[in-house]
Amino acid sequence: MTQRTAVVPDPVGSGGRLLSLTEDGTPAGPPQAYADLAAEVSRRERESAPRWVWAATDEAYAWLLDRGAQRLARCHDVKLVESLLLGQEGRHRRPRSLGAAWARLEGRPEPEDSPEHGADGQPVLFAADRHHLPPAADPMAALVAVHAGQQERIAAGEHPDRMRLLCAAESAGALAAVEMGRDGLPWRADVHDRLLTSLLGPRPAGGARPMLLGELALGLQEALGRPVNPDSPAQMLSAFARAGVRLSSTRSHELRRVDHPAAALFLRYKELSRIHAAHGWAWREAWVRDGRFRPEYVVGGVVSGRWATRGGGALQIPRLLRAAVVADPGHRLVVADAGQLEPRVLAALSGDAGLTRAAGDGDLYAALAQDAFAGDRARAKVGLLAAMYGQTGGEAAAPLAVLRSRFPAALALVEAAARTGEAGGIVRSRLGRTSPAPSAEWLRDAGDDDGPGTDRRAARSWGRFTRNFVIQATAAEWALAMLAALRRELTPLGPGPRLVFFQHDEVVVHTPAELAPAVSSAVTAAGDEARRLIFGPTRVVFPLHTHVVECYADAK
DNA sequence: CGCCACGGCGCC
DNA sequence: AAAGGGCGCCGTGGCG
Known part of the structure; x- marks a missing residue:
């Protein structure tokens, strides 16, 4: 014992x-x-x-x-x-x-x-170590x-073994989170700096806006014929309207379809200003010390069991900036990501025979397309994403109908979860993480079908949440179990290999180069163990794509 | 001035 | 008829 x-x-x-x-x-x-x-x-x-x-x-x-x-x-x-x-x-x-x-x-x-809070209303300092005990x-x-x-x-x-496993995995994740937060992700300030300079021009003094952004803003004013602040969607919307371009928003996907010289300039401005604001020089000075980016991970920070982070936006590092993540001399990054994790989770959860067949070693969407969409991978993907996220209309309607007839068990699982949510119920992941109950206000508004308080839209919205919860939370469990197994597998390799990053379905290990093959094997073993622990004897495969690289940007 | 909601976008 | 999940963070703009 x-x-x-x-x-x-x-x-x-x-x-x-x-x-x-x-x-x-x-x-x-x-x-x-x-x-x-x-x-x-x-x-x-x-x-x-x-x-x-x-x-x-x-x-x-x-x-x-x-x-x-x-x-x-x-x-x-x-x-x-x-x-x-x-x-x-x-x-x-x-x-x-x-x-x-x-x-x-x-x-x-x-x-x-x-x-x-004390009697004066101020927070009581140093109370945390008592964990709110009197x-x-x-x-x-x-x-x-x-x-x-x-x-x-x-x-x-109902399932003590599953809950025991979930508690152990969540706790192991908390150990890993503390360690990763302290070790940090290797971050080359010089590479980051060169990248920023190549995109935005030289760093302006005193945190001012880079010259290039100012120039783009000026170009926008000329193209639209009036002064505008491109950081203000409201101003841009009306400026475009006066220039004869009617937009329902200033989102990129909408601007990309607009044939006006201001649209291209605006897109370029948004792209660059975002990098400057969210991951520019100020970000680096706030978050990178001694060659490491040290985010604070919040285990269980998302109701689905995904992690969150506090500060630094560690789970939203733009792909572009991964060039700054470089292994120390003599070291490598072992980058492993689970491909198409959520549809594979749906296959394993539902036991759907057709979807299980598609969830083999290869591209799941391609296999699905082969089976049911005359080889049209894009339609297969749109349909499956719609099934998991709850889209029902638009371009997803037809593929969804195909999926419902060809993969009935998989569709039945997500649709049952959606109905439960629409009725105000709770759903559970494989290991027993529970979705939050809707608020009392929600239940009042959505509960009675014929009264004036009826709110079908809120009900549908909550149904989409519970529909996705079952998938997302179970995927998070798989990832957590994988992380915990990997952490244990790395221990006998000594103090060299370190978990340095974890992002929903992806993990990065920083390791002495000579241990990279052993780390890769550990990753594979961890993935196999996660599948066995969570789904038992399923035939669904959860491939982990592993890359040994010096630079994170090269892992693709 | 701080606080907050919102639009927008980065990641999964 | 249409109806896309989860986050964190930035700047804006309205509020007290």
Whole structure:
């Protein structure tokens, strides 16, 4: 039976307490105090590698690493698990901190998750390490009680093994997120700088607008015959209208169809101004230090289980700028992305025979086109995306009808999820992550079909959300399981290979060049394990396309 | 002045 | 008849 160990750092200094637990959370004795908690944790990790139980990984693990602890294999993140369990139990929108979970056990009023506020209304500084526990509560006692309760709640669910796996994967992801945030993505400021200069001209002093953008703006004024601010969609819309071009928006795809000299200039301006504003020199100075871009990953930051990031926009790095991501000398980047992950997830979830056949080693859309669309890959793709996202009209209507007749099980799965959402219900991913319940206002408006409050559009919209949730959340589980497996596979390769980036269905490992083949093998093994863990004996293939490169931009 | 919604666009 | 999911971040423009 796997041993667990509860961890509570002291509020100040480097000491703290540990308490060994059995799998169900029963303490093996009294807590033991250590002056150097990181050293003791490292010693026990080498000796027995227990699953570390703590209130929140982003604080506890960072605290330990700051104090020299070695990397840890496994944990149970009470806050992340609480969030999953609240969903399982249909108790959405409840606070999920250790303090809140403990208050629920004790039948006390629940503290909010937001920063605590004192009597003066100001946030209470340094309250975070108590995780919203009241001053009189012993953090170790609360941690042990909440953890034991969580183990019971996992066992009481419909699929305890799946939820256990989900909790372990979510917690492992939290470990990886802390490590990746600290290691950072290699980022060559000089390459970034050359790229910006080639696009925008020399860097202007004092954060001013690059000359080229000013020139483009002037050109736009001439082409439209009036002064305009190209950063203002409203102004541009009316300026185009007066020039005889009626637009419903200033979106790029619409401008591309406009035959007017201002349209091309405007498109060029938008492209360049975006790079300058979002990933220009100011961005680099704010986010890149010592050759590394260090984003803060937010595990479970998206309801579907995808990660989010705080600051730096790490999950939206433009492809163009990937040229600045270069491995250190003697190193390589192993870049692995899962191809066509979401349609493959749909195939595996639904067990649809035809879609499973298409979800083999090759191009899924091409196989689909071969089977049902006379080889027209574009139509096959439009249809399948529409099925997963909930588009029903326009150019998708005809391909959708084909899919419904040829792949009935796959379509039935997404359409059932949509109906559940339209009716105000909740849906679940494969491992049991639960979609949020619609708000009370939504239920009032969409609930009664014939009253004046009826809002079919809101119902349809929520149906599209739940339809996609099942797919997106299960895809996120596959990716999370893959990441966790890869992290474990990399451990025996030593301290060289490091996970440095994770973006929904793609992972990047920075490694000494001579270990790149071993890392590539680890990636393949991780993908296989993720499939086995989440879908069991499915015949659907989840190919991971792996590239060993020096520069991220070359991985395509 | 800060706060917020919105349009728009980057990524998946 | 039409009806495309999830994020973060930028600048604008309206508000108090």
